[in-house]
Amino acid sequence: xxxxxxxxxxxxxxxxxxxxxxxxxxxxxxxxxxxxxxxxxxxxxxxxxxxxxxxxxxxxxxxxxxxxxxxxxxxxxxxxxxxxxxxxxxxxxxxxxxxxxxxxxxxxxxxxxxxxxxxxxxxxxxxxxxxxxxxxxxxxxxxxxxxxxxxxxxxxxxxxxxxxxxxxxxxxxxxxxxxxxxxxxxxxxxxxxxxxxxxxxxxxxxxxxxxxxxxxxxxxxxxxxxxxxxxxxxxxxxxxxxxxxxxxxxxxxxxxxxxxxxxxxxxxxxxxxxxxxxxxxxxxxxxxxxxxxxxxxxxxxxxxxxxxxxxxxxxxxxxxxxxxxxxxxxxxxxxxxxxxxxxxxxxxxxxxxxxxxxxxxxxxxxxxxxxxxxxxxxxxxxxxxxxxxxxxxxxxxxxxxxxxxxxxxxxxxxxxxxxxxxxxxxxxxxxxxxxxxxxxxxxxxxxxxxxxxxxxxxxxxxxxxxxxxxxxxxxxxxxxxxxxxxxxx
Numbered sequence: 001x002x003x004x005x006x007x008x009x010x011x012x013x014x015x016x017x018x019x020x021x022x023x024x025x026x027x028x029x030x031x032x033x034x035x036x037x038x039x040x041x042x043x044x045x046x047x048x049x050x051x052x053x054x055x056x057x058x059x060x061x062x063x064x065x066x067x068x069x070x071x072x073x074x075x076x077x078x079x080x081x082x083x084x085x086x087x088x089x090x091x092x093x094x095x096x097x098x099x100x101x102x103x104x105x106x107x108x109x110x111x112x113x114x115x116x117x118x119x120x121x122x123x124x125x126x127x128x129x130x131x132x133x134x135x136x137x138x139x140x141x142x143x144x145x146x147x148x149x150x151x152x153x154x155x156x157x158x159x160x161x162x163x164x165x166x167x168x169x170x171x172x173x174x175x176x177x178x179x180x181x182x183x184x185x186x187x188x189x190x191x192x193x194x195x196x197x198x199x200x201x202x203x204x205x206x207x208x209x210x211x212x213x214x215x216x217x218x219x220x221x222x223x224x225x226x227x228x229x230x231x232x233x234x235x236x237x238x239x240x241x242x243x244x245x246x247x248x249x250x251x252x253x254x255x256x257x258x259x260x261x262x263x264x265x266x267x268x269x270x271x272x273x274x275x276x277x278x279x280x281x282x283x284x285x286x287x288x289x290x291x292x293x294x295x296x297x298x299x300x301x302x303x304x305x306x307x308x309x310x311x312x313x314x315x316x317x318x319x320x321x322x323x324x325x326x327x328x329x330x331x332x333x334x335x336x337x338x339x340x341x342x343x344x345x346x347x348x349x350x351x352x353x354x355x356x357x358x359x360x361x362x363x364x365x366x367x368x369x370x371x372x373x374x375x376x377x378x379x380x381x382x383x384x385x386x387x388x389x390x391x392x393x394x395x396x397x398x399x400x401x402x403x404x405x406x407x408x409x410x411x412x413x414x415x416x417x418x419x420x421x422x423x424x425x426x427x428x429x430x431x432x433x434x435x436x437x438x439x440x441x442x443x444x445x446x447x448x449x450x451x452x453x454x455x456x457x458x459x460x461x462x463x464x465x466x467x468x469x470x471x472x473x474x475x476x477x478x479x480x481x482x483x484x485x486x487x488x489x
Contacts, residue, residue, distance in 0.1 A: 002026045002065050006053060007072030009036050011151050012107060012185060018042045019186050030062040053088050063099040068193055071106045082123040089130035097134035103197045104131055104138045105189060110203060110266040117264055137199035139192050144205055144266035147289040148182030154293050158324055161216045162442055167229045173212040174231060176265040178205030181289035187281050205268040206286040218287060222294050225442055326449055328436040330464045336475035338425040341432050342402035344470045345421040349391040350380035355470060356462035365393055373412040415445035434464045
């Protein structure tokens with residue numbers, strides 16, 4: 001089946017596309033630029049139509065031959081987002097009818113229409129109505145906040161709870177919600193393809209009710225953080241959005257319409273459509289969804305989180321924050337095949353040392369030992385590394401010769417840390433991508449990272465260069481020996 005996903009680079013869309021591909025669908029994505037899809041590992045498996053959703057010709061091209069179209073667009077940063085979203089949705093619905101699309105699947109927001117809804121929620125509902133103007137059946141899912149590693153709602157909870165030991169909270173933190181796990185949202189969206197063309201509004205959410213206050217307290221419990229929260233009625237949505245923008249990486253422009261929407265309870269009022277159309281789906285509790293999201297920060301291949309869709313070669317160089325982690329990425333072209341670069345990184349530690357500023361590595365190990373940590377005394381095995389092996393104060397979490405080595409720190413830290421080496425073969429050359437990742441635990445973790453940032457920058461930059469230099473020396477030495485052998489013949 002030919003499927004179109006509009007909004008594939010968003011949080012839900014980036015999870016939906018690989019699920020559709022796994023089902024055997026032919027997936028097409030409408031995106032302003034194909035470059036925006038490159039960070040996702042599935043990018044090479046989809047067809048991309050470049051263009052803006054406002055561009056009628058681009059939409060016509062994208063909808064040609066499509067049976068099911070997933071519409072996951074909404075604008076939050078523009079002052080006139082309501083009128084823009086309505087116009088785009090109406091045009092999309094009309095063109096979908098012309099192109100004989102059988103089904104439009106749309107993800108909107110919960111909210112009791114009998115109440116005075118916020119601009120954001122009214123726009124979400126009106127978008128669904130405008131999509132129906134062309135006459136194509138629209139299966140409209142309505143959800144409250146989506147919980148998953150990287151989702152806007154979960155990131156808001158996580159950043160606020162991690163960074164503020166004492167919180168003066170606005171009253172919207174007590175708004176009643178029925179959150180839903182990202183995995184359940186994807187289950188509903190993919191199951192929609194199994195139905196006959198259906199025009200319906202389906203409200204989805206967890207079986208239990210929560211508030212942002214309860215979610216923050218539960219997150220603090222999972223992370224073993226002590227937090228004191230006081231709710232006050234004086235913070236307006238505008239002030240609250242600036243508060244969120246100051247404490248978290250989420251901009252105030254995005255936060256404000258979402259916060260305004262939290263003046264309304266977001267509850268599932270009509271259970272029957274979801275039970276009738278999708279009897280096999282039973283959404284998990286919000287606490288289980290939170291637990292999975294917190295665990296999703298692990299580096300497991302199947303985690304709902306950090307590494308799942310990352311394309312290492314496309315990672316930006318330098319330091320950045322992503323999903324609560326500070327990431328330092330360095331890249332170095334190595335004038336040697338990938339096997340030589342991997343041989344160097346897989347032999348780090350132990351008697352070999354760390355190639356650059358080894359005395360500082362030894363000092364770090366000694367300080368760790370002084371506070372009861374493992375220090376550097378464990379060394380490393382003499383045989384080739386395997387998952388689970390120790391390398392000084394690291395443990396091998398993943399290894400795929402000759403392209404990947406990922407080490408997880410086991411020293412005493414106010415957080416969790418990883419050091420990863422990704423090597424991309426480039427013929428007789430290779431690209432070394434060195435990534436240091438730190439997930440701070442509260443304010444102490446932030447202070448630890450920033451206090452050591454100047455030193456880390458020097459050490460990790462030197463390590464990357466030293467690895468490249470050692471690999472190139474090995475390559476030249478072997479090439480020289482081969483030449484001698486040939487000339488001797």
